[in-house]
Amino acid sequence: MEDKWIPASSVNSGRLAAIQPDIHMYTVQIVNLFFVGTKDDWVLVDAGMPRSAEKIIREAEKLFGQHAKPKAIILTHGHFDHVGALEELVQHWDVPIYAHELELPYLTGKRDYPEPDASVEGGLVAKMSPLFPTEAINVTEWINALPADGTIPPMPDWRWYHTPGHSPGHISLFRPSDRVLIAGDAFVTVKQDALYKVLTQEKEFHGPPRYLTTDWKAAKSSVAQLAALEPDIAATGHGVEVTGRELNEGLHDLVSQFEEVAVPDYGRYVDDQ
Template sequence: MDKHEHHEDHNETWHMSHAESEQILEDVAFYRTLISNVVFIGKQGQADWVLVDCGIGHYAKRIIEAAEKRFGNHPPKAIVLTHGHFDHVGSAEKLADHWDVPIYIHPMEMDYVTGKEDYPVGDATVGGGLFSILSPFFPTKPVRLGKYIQPLPTEGGLPFLNDWTIYHTPGHTPGHISLFRQNDRTLIAGDAIITVKQESSMAVFVQHQHVHGPPAYFTQNWEEAEKSVKKISHLQPSVVITGHGLPMEGELLAEQLQELAANFKELAVPKHQNKLH
């Protein structure tokens, strides 16, 4: 083994030993893959669980490690994707291969995960920091999830998760979804809203909590994004887990979400985009 291989092996061992999810509720936990979150739905140790989103590439081993610490050797019943951006599907194929489970996504996202259509290139003109500037270099090519990918029902029931409801929350992408559980008003929002200023690398690394609109550099339709935020606000979630940032709950979440919904154009839409509407 040369020095480079030893260094890579040492890094992998370090990451694996630290791959552990953080529990939010008895049956909801999340794990951060550098810049984006994956969510585990299911109680500690139980066989009946579902993974929401798959983070960036090269994180499959760490996600598996975090899952095994929480659920033992039980594979998930399914993987659900909120949308098809690189930082949410990066490890999807390797995870589906490892567990041999289906991956579900909204029908309007299918072309982006079956090799048929590219997402728009990131918009560096939205401002806000380093990630915006770098966004044109982020991957936008369609991934190919092949035999594993299946379309979700467009609204309503979710396979294996009877008490959760799918809400179509487009804008960031055409087929973006959020998951909501009415009995305790828990929301898994993907990138429809986030709790960190994702355009700024400093904010991402510090993880300062605040409710924001979707990541601006990748958001395709701001009118739809605003409608989705209003839909989410109307649900009055008590806990929210987003694709980027730390979970939020309680009064601070309620106040900031209401403010974002009421003043979306001023708070979320880039100034040059505002002028187009």
């Protein structure tokens, strides 16, 4: 994966935003990853774009000190823009990785993801999607299935929720104490298939990226599940963080208008359902 290079970026690339004192969102080109915790007790959630390992390590050391390494890496899912630097990072840090059991075949070299759908309704990013890698990576030595009870071993204050649709084993993370949600790509806050909106990061509640989402019924159920949690703060895999009333109204509007706003009018994975 580190041999790949994806020619896409945004105005927020390189941005480090404090979502909470112990949660920092870092944007690599067009995708967000998260440093969660404090010095000597932190985890990395997702692993960015290909060729970004050095940037991620540098940001971690700025936050937590020289030679800092996480307790673990947690994956919302295994698409290329969320595991792009994973192999290099885990070789550097030698820490456990956790993901949903249904995502493990894509992380152990056993199964490739379905090809992106360039025919889907959407903008230029959707048309570019055949350039995106879908091959499985192999981190068998470090990978672990998340416990079935919703707990996250290195994150005792958090719970994971199975939020499929965008991928079979997609998860979102929620901390009940302050109602913070790390949603992955279950929903996003930018129209990810439109190049101009990706570049400018114009805020917009949207369903998961269309060109890689294969189960739209499950995707809607996942958004409804997250809305029912009534988060106070949400950060997604793409776009900017959202809080308070704007978040509450945006999520509930997305659920009620999901077919009109999120589901494309046509596309390979729409026509299959």
